[in-house]
Amino acid sequence: MFKSVLIANRGEIACRIMRTAKRMGMRTIAVHSQADAKALHVKLADEAHLIGPAPAAQSYLVIEKIIAAAKASKAECIHPGYGFLSENTAFAKACADNGIVFVGPPPSAIEAMGLKDRAKALMEKAGVPVVPGYHGDKQDPPFLKRKAYEIGYPVLIKAVAGGGGKGMRRVDKHADFDDALEGAMREAQNAFGDARVLIEKYITAPRHIEMQVFADSHGNAIHLNERDCSLQRRHQKVIEEAPAPGMSDALRAEMGQAAVAAAKAAGYVGAGTIEFIADGAGGLKSGGFWFMEMNTRLQVEHPVTEAVTGLDLVEWQFRVAHGEKLPLKQDQVPLEGHAVEARLYAEDPEKSFLPSTGRLIALDFPKADGLRVDTGVESGDEVTPFYDPMIAKLIAKGETREAALDILANALDATVVIGPRSNAGFLAALARSPDFRGGAFDTGFIDTHLSELVGAHGLDHEAVAFGAEALMASEHDRVAERRESIDSPWDADDGFQLSGTRRLIVPLIVEGQKVNAEVTYEGGAAKVTVNGASPAADAMAIIADDAVYVLQRGRQTKLALRDLSLGEDANEGGGGLVRAPMHGKVLAVLVEQGATVARGQRLAIIEAMKMEHTLTASVDGTVAEIAASVGAQIAEGAKVMMIAPADGA
Structure with a gap:
């Protein structure tokens, strides 16, 4: 059996491969990007090699760097895991050319099955049933649209290369085909470096x-x-x-x-x-x-x-x-x-x-x-x-x-x-x-x-009440640590007052929204409610980074004390502000400054974790500012553009 293996991957699959390799007595070698320097798969490996910056295209997808790490570590074989270079014919060939065993199929098999159109032709020849469709080389959009019509809607546009749902679109109407084809080809090009597609009949169930x-x-x-x-x-x-x-x-x-x-x-x-x-x-x-x-x-x-x-x-x-x-x-x-x-x-x-x-x-x-x-x-x-x-x-x-x-x-x-x-x-x-x-x-x-x-969107008041209760308890403990004893009723933090029910309003910021929790004191015990709701019975809370995170049935709610000295959010109610919903790369800006846009109109496309996300206008108006450029990395919550709402919008 092999004495050593380099795992050309990261994350859970790298850790999973290492478990078996170690059980079989192999020395395990990890590769990692700068972003993964302290990753779990690096910690579990017997040896680890840095192969480049965070983007996969500069690290995990660079064949020469993987081979160099394998040679430096004297790895007898390379296990590619899944994703990255696992189905890359050139990588399998490079392993063989350098005397390293590729733990996977021969390059010829990867090549034969790597392109869906050729694979389907091979299967038809072998007598394996194949979905009806067009699997040819001609990629002219009007031709593909005509083929889709001949096959009969609904159809499925699929990237010839790759997998994982990238470059795939279902089309139900002939009028929607052009936009779907453009999106599928662009996504396929970005994910696999190959924009070609095939058209298949979509099975309805x-x-x-x-x-x-x-x-x-x-x-x-x-x-x-x-x-x-x-x-x-x-x-x-x-x-x-x-x-x-x-x-x-x-x-x-x-x-x-x-x-x-x-x-x-x-x-x-x-x-x-x-x-x-x-x-x-x-x-x-x-x-x-x-x-x-x-x-x-x-x-x-x-x-x-x-x-x-x-x-x-x-x-x-x-x-x-x-x-x-x-x-x-x-x-x-x-x-x-x-x-x-x-x-x-x-x-x-x-x-x-x-x-x-x-x-x-x-x-x-x-x-x-x-x-x-x-x-x-x-x-x-x-x-x-x-x-x-x-x-x-x-x-x-x-x-x-x-x-x-x-x-x-x-x-x-x-x-x-x-x-x-x-x-x-x-x-x-x-x-x-x-x-x-x-x-x-x-x-x-x-x-x-x-x-x-x-499930229901919006705030869960029971979860918020639970978090507010945890926040109050934390604040109480912090104050108690600072103060050895209470010298007079005026120093108490139990909502003391001379007459009537003792109440305390706690201003919170919950998922970006302003919420007030009410604390009432009866018989020395505090009761927390939010909009009349009591704390959830099946939640847990963790306090970190000056915030409380409440977890209830897999749903997370984040809250913190609201600093009233900061005033109102300058952008509150500004429905024309378009923010990035996640970290990603700006693939396209679809409007120009000064353009008139309608609510729901496509404004920009952001790619995150190999998936495209389209930003749309939330109001009718005019593009007053474009703050993001094509090709730039953008942070979650960052301004992409500003729409000046039309009168009455």
Whole structure:
């Protein structure tokens, strides 16, 4: 077996690979950017090498720097993890050219499956069913629009290169095609350096079913059962599970046979995933699935397969890369119980899931039977705008699907993320959704049920009251430390007054809003209320950085004492101020200074963590100022432009 491995990745997948590598006796070597100098994967590694500045394009994506680190550390092999260079043909070739084993498929297989149009042509030749559509080389927009019309709406525009939902748009009407194509091509170019797209028929009740395949260099290939990845948002997976609800043994064998045929057609070696789109209308059925693409790497959701098979897929990767045969034959692959995985992200569900950056003031995960947590961060770490905002993956296994979902939902309730916002509450609501539990779901489920899953917006007065109570207790303790004793009633901080009910109004700033908490004293005990609401019974609070962070069912509320000496916010009520909703890069400014704009009109496009976000006008008016330039990095909350409201706006 290999004696050393360099992990050409970061975050939770780097930490996860290290666990297996260390168990197998390997020396582990990390690479890191300047932003990741104190990251968890760096701390866990036996050796670490700096490879460049924070942007991935200057560090984790630079092949020469990775190879140089591997040579300097005398690494025998490189594991690419997923993302970054994991599906890069040039990187796999560079490893081979420098005598370093690439823990993944041969470059020819990556190349064959890396471009969706060529992959589909290869699958058609191998007899694997393919979604109807246009997969050719011609990229003239009018031609593509005509092809979409011929295929019949709705259609899906997909980037030829890459994955992860980048460069993908669903189009329901012919009139919307041009804007969707422009956005998909621009996003594909930015993410993959390749603007080409293909057009496919959109299945109206789609289920996303993928088969985990494994092949060795001795001609053996098998599948390790399926995963259902239908719960998606913006074409990115949110919750995955194994086995797929409603999957029969016969259909599993049929899809598995097609997946193995696909792997063999590509000359595949190692771990890979064949992704199918299935028609979920009326349930999964024979003949109702089509090849979408192949991921020539380990998948984010591989732990659910590990949970139901009892196998370590990273260990299999190392053994196959070392030249060993597959450890099992097809009829020996286990399938026991049910597993489900949730991706915990630093994002704000109440603000359209915008990425949320900042210091992790507190991070804690529960311990429970059947629960596994894979993470690459810890308390005190920074969630930066440079990389994917995943905090952790929570994987739950139970004897039944219901039991696994219960374990997951309870674990999410008990997860503590304070600082950046997280989607923990949203994920728990998803795991408890009656329709999802009942099997009535497809890839559009989250969008259809979004309002009930995200819950009510606005301030939760019970949570605010809980935070105000914690703030008052903290202030009381601070005063008590400063003062040894109370010499007279006039020094007391209990709201003392000569007659009537003793009341104290505490001015707060809560999520940027002015709120007053009322403290009443009865019999020496203080009672805190906000708008008549008492403190929540199921919340927790942490005081840090002169603020109180309240966490209740995965939802975070930040509050602090309001400094009345500062006066009113000069921008309050200024609906014409357009701010950046997150840290990111300005991709486009769509209006000019002096232009007249209407409410809802597109003003600018910001890219954060590989996703595009469009800023729109909140009022009718005139562009009075443009404060951001194309290509510039911009901080969360920074001014992008100012709209002078029209009369009456």
